[in-house]
Amino acid sequence: FPGLFLFPEVAQCPFTHFLFFKPSFLLPKHKAGNLTRVSEFFLLGLSDDAELQPLLCILFLSMYLVTMLGNLLIILAVTSDSRLHTPMYFFLSNLSLADTGFISSTVPNMIVNIQTHRRVISYVGCLTQMSTFTLFGCLDDTLLLVMAYDRFVAICQPLHYAVIMNPCLCCSLVLVSSFVSLLESQVHSWIVLQVTCFKDVEISNFFCDPSLLLKLACSDTFTSNIVMYFAGTIFGFLPVSGIFFSYYKIFSSILRVPSLGGRYKAFSTCGSHLTVVCLFYGTGLGVYLSSAISQSPRKDAVASVVYTVVTPMLNPFIYSLRNRDIKRYLCHSFRM
Template identity: 60%
Template sequence: MEAENLTGVAEFFLLGLSENPEMQPLLFGIFLTMYLITVTGNLLIILAISSDTHLHTPMYFFLSNLSFTDICFSSTTVIKMLVNIQTHTKSISYTGCLTQLWFVMVFQCWENCLLAVMAYDRYVAICHPLRYTVIMNIQLCGLLILLSLFLSILNALLHGLLVLCLSFCTDLEIPQFFCEHAQVLKLACSDILLNTVILYFMMSVLGGGPLFWIIYSYIKIVSSILKMPSKHGMYKAFSTCGSHLSVVALFYGTSFGVYFSSLASFSARNSVVASVMYSVVTPMLNPFIYSLRNNDMMGALRKLISRASSLT
């Protein structure tokens, strides 16, 4: 294929979920509903935590940040897809594609780091309960959030700058509904060896590192729980970790599906399905996982809804 100069690339084309015109209204309705549920659910989590003083603890502070990340991540991918369906277009500008790619990588990495931070919080709470308030102080919690965000931005900047150095072919069709990093690399006509090496290296560091810490933390947590003399204490400890483990399993299961389907020679349909699960379904389910399994959160949500009803 003939390569274009970097400045000559005007736009990419997002093929989306289906090219069937009759399916577009249905897809628009489904994904608009899912997006509204995602925003509403995560926003309620944030408002409930901020309005209830009983939830002003490190665990819920990290949860509110996770909900904020889910809103941003879903907005980055879904809004452009909805606009394209409504305007009957598949194009996204070169600048818009790289901007979307950058934000996707920021919020993806940030959520990954937040899950590791939340695992550390549970580790300290269960394995070192007497020192919990001393260790998990306000300064450390804020530092962990800022460090996670800094690493996420740094990672996205590195990949973004490497993509800027590439030249692209005349075939600029992306078999996705958003500009996914691995799919963009496949469209390049220049050598992507450095991009690929850096991609795998950063995935192993910022993806494998947090996952390894989560696994290590829960090995220690389970060991401590099994030593508890009280069955009630064991049940309470397991219940506080159950929601986080469910989110971890959902996040890593779908994210691995995205990258294995993007980097391997899987079909475009499998890659799109994995991306939908990862960027749309997971942020939508997280509020339900944390609220339905948590009595304190359910109580805070009921108070928030009743307060809003009384005002109206």
């Protein structure tokens, strides 16, 4: 890779204190030791097979375009149709917006790397990708909690729904979700910025994962891991607990409905959201378990594809196919 050289004399400069180096896979074994302040990282990607690269490029480009089109159609439908100006669809449009940012933080860079046959990402670019990935991932998480609360109010307190879920509260919930997501993103960025020494530059994935960056640190990261796990518990476990509590109350209310038709009607209003929740947390848990059990970086990267690419792509289809109002808007738009 042009421009990546060793400049030991730069380390003696009190103003810069940076080392620019070749990736460790190009260095002799005795030189691939502790590296201070990297300028670039090397993304391992999904496969080294040259014959698979065009297929991977077409596959991920197609999935990315489908995801963008599906989520943008939902946003357009909610903003254009006055009948969809309700709290549920307001949160849904924000979830679609978060999904577009979530997949856009990783897939476009991967497609460019495949096309240019260059898997190098700059240090600043890696931090930026990590921050945006964490931001929109947490935003997905918190918005699913907000939507669960919306369904809880709609089913458990239907007579007070319009009063409780007023426009002011809806906007406040979205703003709080955005603030919390930004806070978690900054926490992860701060943790990684504390790392001043790396023992390798190879990231065993197709994007910059905060946990993988900490594994490359040559210094003790016990405190950083504690802080990261603590932040993950707060920003991850609490929304999951809120969703489970909301659905516990929802199912308790549905079971008290005397007629079977009434139960089905009440459950159908939260069926799409429950499907998305199971898909989002199911794939996330699958990625975590696979990385804990599997010792193959390639398998971990493939498992990450399901969580980072497939889930945002399926969300618009789940809400469109199970939602009568959105299907009516789409049919009316295509007829015109």
